[in-house]
Amino acid sequence: MSEGLSGQLPFLLLMLVVFFFFIILPQQRRQKKEKNFMNTLKKGDRIITKSGVHAKVMELNDKDNTCIIETMAGKLKIERTAISLDMSSKLNAPPAKK
Numbered sequence: 068m069s070e071g072l073s074g075q076l077p078f079l080l081l082m083l084v085v086f087f088f089f090i091i092l093p094q095q096r097r098q099k100k101e102k103n104f105m106n107t108l109k110k111g112d113r114i115i116t117k118s119g120v121h122a123k124v125m126e127l128n129d130k131d132n133t134c135i136i137e138t139m140a141g142k143l144k145i146e147r148t149a150i151s152l153d154m155s156s157k158l159n160a161p162p163a164k165k
Contacts, residue, residue: 100152101152104150104152104155104156105147105148105150108124108127108134108147109124109127110124110125110127111124112159113155113159114136114150114155114158115150115154115155115158116136116150116151117149117150117151117154118149119154120136120138120143121138121158122136122137122138123136123137124136125137125142127147132146132148133145133146133147134150
């Protein structure tokens with residue numbers, strides 16, 4: 068019975084290593100990137116919310132982690148976590164050179 072377990076041990080270790088490098092590590096990197104994005108957000112930045120609303124940041128409130136944004140329809144108070152990192156980064160990216 069111990070031979071079966073010792074034969075499976077390298078396979079189980081390999082599975083743990085693969086799980087760590089393909090699941091956990093990328094998730095930690097993304098969380099760090101999102102936290103940095105939220106901390107560097109400033110008044111006047113153009114953003115896109117996760118629901119697709121295009122807006123400009125008017126005020127930031129660090130107490131309750133919200134911000135006031137201005138859209139074409141008016142001003143809205145939203146949670147900072149509602150801002151899309153991916154879409155806002157693409158919106159503010161410099162144009163690609165041809």
